[in-house]
Amino acid sequence: MTVQFDALEIDWLGYATLRLEGQTGAVVYMDPGRYGVLEGYNAQDGDLMLVTHDDHYDPEGIRRVAHEDALVVVHEAIDADEIDRVDEQPEELPYEVERVRADETFVLGPLDLFTLPAYNEPDGPYTRDDGTPYHPAGTGCGFGVTIDGTTVFWPGDSDVLADHEHLDVDVLVPPIGGSFTMDRHDVADWAETIRPDLVLPIHYNTFEALETDEEAFVLDVARRSVPVVLDE
Secondary structure (H helix, E strand, O other), X not given: OOEEEOOEEEEEEEOOEEEEEOOOOOEEEEOOOXXXXXXXXXXXXXXXXXXXXXXXXXXXXXXXXXXXXXXXXXXXXXXXXXXXXXXXXXXHOXXXXXXXXXOOEEEEOOEEEEEEEOOOOOOOOOEXXXXXXXXXXXXXXXXXXXXXXXXXXXXXXXXXXXXXXXXXXXXXXXEOEOXXXXXXXXXXXXXXHHOOOEXXXXXXXXXXXXXXXXXXXXXXXXXXXXXXXOOO
């Protein structure tokens, strides 16, 4: 299923993988790969790959979606030496690679991008039994990208943070699975606060810890007079 919003086509391919295509032809992938979501998918049509943090860094997934002249933009903290399942640093990929902080604004050709911090609060609900956040501050970011005048924001694996409370975006693409990130209740409250033109939830029902009631989420957001859609 493809969600059409103005001139933008949006596809959730599973887990945290999102494909965006503008009317002018620019193709962006956010967090491509992991958990087999790209098995059998070899489009290799992506101009820009955006990777938020270690958990979503998948060299094989990037290869499945990136064309030979693609740009791969990754958070500065991503380190293959700290990831058991991969042994290839981003700079070893056969593409141009740029690292970014979690507080940048930049232009890539026709695309405007920005990053914001993504993490779990130490005293929040998404921590291990010893209180350690699953995603500590400084280890990842969320990405906003404007394509053909439409701004899409994917917050990455994060709580709803103070940096998120004054966003002005057209399409909000949040995780709603809970356990390691904001859950559907957090996101419904957030959507009511910032009132995007569309909410498209992702990063849920991939495995048991991310199971949620997406239909209840849709009703919750819709009751707040915020447009919401499922890409399933």
